[in-house]
Amino acid sequence: MILEKISDPQKYIRHHLNHLQMDLRDFKFIKPGAFSSHYWTLNVDSIVFSLVLGSFFLSIFYIVSKRVTEGVPGKLQTAIELIFEFVDSNVKSMYQGKNALIAPLSLTVFIWVFLMNLMDLVPIDFFPFISAKVFNLPALRIVPSADINITLSMSFGVFILILFYTIKMKGYIGFLKELTLQPFNHPVFSIFNFILEFVSLLSKPISLGLRLFGNMYAGEMIFILIAGLLPWWLQCFLNVPWAIFHILIISLQAFIFMVLTIMYLSMASQVHKN
Numbered sequence: 001m002i003l004e005k006i007s008d009p010q011k012y013i014r015h016h017l018n019h020l021q022m023d024l025r026d027f028k029f030i031k032p033g034a035f036s037s038h039y040w041t042l043n044v045d046s047i048v049f050s051l052v053l054g055s056f057f058l059s060i061f062y063i064v065s066k067r068v069t070e071g072v073p074g075k076l077q078t079a080i081e082l083i084f085e086f087v088d089s090n091v092k093s094m095y096q097g098k099n100a101l102i103a104p105l106s107l108t109v110f111i112w113v114f115l116m117n118l119m120d121l122v123p124i125d126f127f128p129f130i131s132a133k134v135f136n137l138p139a140l141r142i143v144p145s146a147d148i149n150i151t152l153s154m155s156f157g158v159f160i161l162i163l164f165y166t167i168k169m170k171g172y173i174g175f176l177k178e179l180t181l182q183p184f185n186h187p188v189f190s191i192f193n194f195i196l197e198f199v200s201l202l203s204k205p206i207s208l209g210l211r212l213f214g215n216m217y218a219g220e221m222i223f224i225l226i227a228g229l230l231p232w233w234l235q236c237f238l239n240v241p242w243a244i245f246h247i248l249i250i251s252l253q254a255f256i257f258m259v260l261t262i263m264y265l266s267m268a269s270q271v272h273k274n
Contacts, residue, residue, distance in 0.1 A: 009228040016124060016224045018139040019147065020045040032139045045140050046147040053115040053144070083111070090259065095266045102265060106258050113154075114254035116145040117216055121243055121250070124223050146216040148209070155209035158261050162204065165268040204264055208257065215253050219246050
């Protein structure tokens with residue numbers, strides 16, 4: 001917790017918006033504010049926290065799956081069973097067809113995005129202070145879903161699955177017909193149809209990634225502004241209500257990402273008869 005008002009709020013805010021970036025050409029960390037002008041740059045903090053949270057999720061679920069007991073389950077097993085039933089009921093209600101991949105994918109998306117969003121509730125100075133004092137790192141951001149590279153990468157993975165199941169269910173010819181014969185089923189409108197359908201197809205992963213990024217980035221920004229512009233004794237009066245409300249946003253964004261993933265894959269698996 002900051003015990004006094006920040007002397008330079010602008011510098012404080014800019015610092016907390018910097019990622020821990022590494023230049024892959026020489027494997028050195030980039031100083032905050034020294035933006036790289038090439039593509040060989042990684043946001044190391046987003047990647048590390050994403051992998052750690054994903055590994056944590058998989059480890060917990062694996063351990064519980066090996067210790068499943070009949071009769072009266074433990075609290076952790078009960079919680080995981082409720083999550084399973086929640087995801088399974090949504091998949092059954094929204095996905096038309098049978099596919100053994102959809103339910104595990106939906107569960108992974110929901111839990112992983114939820115855990116990444118949950119990092120937004122950690123005090124913003126906690127991990128950056130430790131990383132600076134212990135590891136001498138120039139910057140650190142701990143909310144992977146507030147990084148557009150992470151959210152678009154996840155949505156791009158969903159987009160690949162959309163193309164895969166579209167071609168699998170309809171074939172290359174069917175996929176091409178879907179792009180050129182809808183919404184106007186006449187060869188004259190093929191180019192016009194292709195433009196409309198292609199834009200519609202690309203908008204799915206872009207909107208999926210930008211929606212999650214925008215909401216989480218805004219939430220993180222509010223916490224940073226509260227810490228940077230207000231004295232410590234006033235921060236709690238805004239941080240606590242916003243954190244409580246933010247729990248709803250965190251859960252809702254994970255749910256929306258999961259629901260849209262199911263719906264997009266369901267649409268990709270439907271075969272239209274022309």
